[in-house]
Amino acid sequence: MTPVTGGPVAPGTRAPDFTMHSTPDQTVSLRDLRGRPVILAFYPADWSPVCGDQMALYNEILPEFQRFGAELLGISVDGVWCHLAFAQNRRLHFPLLADFEPKGAVARRYGVYREGDGTSERALFVLDADGIVRWSYVSPIGVNPGADGILRALEALATPRGRG
Template sequence: MTSTPEGAQAPDFSLDDQHGRPVSLSSLRGAPVLVVFYPLAFSGVCSGELAELAELHPRFAETGTRVLAVSVDSVFALRTWSDREGFPFRLLSDFWPHGAVAESYGVFDAERGVARRGSFLIDADGVVRWSDHTPVSEPREMARALERARALTA
């Protein structure tokens, strides 16, 4: 499966966050949304990426961009990780059906059973305006997503 292309309508989804509350992409229309897929909670590269994203979160908020981080981890694992790290954004569980949302965006690695590193900046109307993909062993530069969010909302 190929990644959701820029200019396409972003696949809608409804997933539970780290507190067990449902979040649907369509309910966030009217503001940009950055959807960040990552392989697993508590892993080294993912921890670094989400720490950087947390550090940049106030700047995303200044642009009106909402941040959602998605993995195949359970709600319980995400809650423990979020509580420990103090993430200011919602962590969404793509646990069951396993990886279905990551698959709909073209970033599910069926061999490993996890999402690949994919970021999607979605505009207020639900259209993908930018995406970024990096190998699973390499961290993304979250500042690039912030630059694109600023350009989108300028």
């Protein structure tokens, strides 16, 4: 196991802002998504079997995430052209963001960069409409974390108590 730099951003903390490329000529900024929940799905690499299965699962249940008004963002250290080919091959309908230049800068800010192999952990963050981390999970690198935790976190945000 390759240790992460620090530890993941803790629930209750404002999520570090970022702007990353989703295509060669388009960027996504976290600040522009304020007002709705955001799911950040960091994963090690396009084209690896577990990552492919994880992103395909999220694509399949994307309507469930959208039912909560949530925006899903996949993030890895792969470049934008690799992301485009991977997304097209897997028929993904959510943005994949390139944490490529400087490599892993956003993963480092979230405390989930793996120095030893230059990838990110398989880490999930659910942010509330104000950009506060409300739930996070770092999965063992070879294990698909599924979506149950994400859905429970979104359900908690949808209740009056979860918005506090």
